Amino acid sequence: MRVIVSGGAGFIGSHLVDRLIDEGHEVVVIDNLSAGKKEYVNKKAHFVKKDIRTDISEELKGVETIFHIAADPDVRVSAINPKNSFDVNVAGTFSVLEACRKADVKRLIFPSTSTIYGEAKVIPTPETYPCAPISNYGASKLACEAYISSYAASYGIKGTSLRLANIFGERSTHGVMFDFYHKLKKNPNSLEILGDGKQDKSYLHISDCVDAFLTTWKIQKIQYDVFNVGSREKHKVDELATTMCKAMGLSPKFTYTGASRGWVGDMRLMLMDTRKIEGLGWKPKVGFEEGVNKYVSWLQSEKN
């Protein structure tokens, strides 16, 4: 099957491309390389360097599915530069949907985010819980979900939004674990933790995340659907730091910037109810410590 992966040179996208190629699909990657790396793109994929905000309908002709992964994924930066997450995520997704309409693509899978729930009072949070994002990034992704839902109903483009927890693993070059690793490389004796270390969230290894994309792609029956994708348990930032230090063979002193949030838009508590996607046969396979060990080994083997 011929499929497109936008953002296929990035962390999640490049792993998805590898898996699709392993399964025998013909894959076209569209990425502007603003954050992704050409060397992450599978050699068997066809690579097109292009911005999703330009017309990609030519590339979409004859394509069965687009996995629309390209985005500005940074919550922290979205507080400092709100326009970028609006432009790349909202306008970018709108542009991709318009190209699907023009090229008659009938299937789109989209990584949304746990941050769209904001400060949910129900933990684990089900898909039916009201969305009230507290970050510009979360707001931008919620707007994307709304457009995908509308295009599914209006133009018959079957859509899926996967509300992802914190995804980590090999090739990830942002997020809390990446930050800790680099701080510890610089100073193995001390680790500064943003916030009070008590933020308590769900983390999922990349291979389980890719499984979720493939499961919903193959099994979803209805025209538009939303699934939470995350681990069954949450971990405090302190525990995460301890697990990373153990994997690196270090025992630094932890210091804290002190506030209850690490940055503007940071969620203190996040755990999603994943029974809906588990009902399709998906379940996480990589344990937290096992995943952290794999990621640290990769970081240590790379010149990151």
Ligand SMILES: NC(=O)c1ccc[n+]([C@@H]2O[C@H](COP(=O)([O-])OP(=O)(O)OC[C@H]3O[C@@H](n4cnc5c(N)ncnc54)[C@H](O)[C@@H]3O)[C@@H](O)[C@H]2O)c1
């Ligand atoms: N990593 C996570 O924890 C996480 C959690 C929830 C949702 N997501 C979502 O998953 C997706 C992938 O995230 P990631 O962590 O792999 O990020 P990433 O930055 O590694 O990948 C994003 C890719 O999109 C490309 N890109 C960005 N803007 C583009 C544009 N205008 N045109 C074409 N390509 C463009 C980048 O070059 C990069 O290769 C994003 O949509 C993100 O919002 C990620």
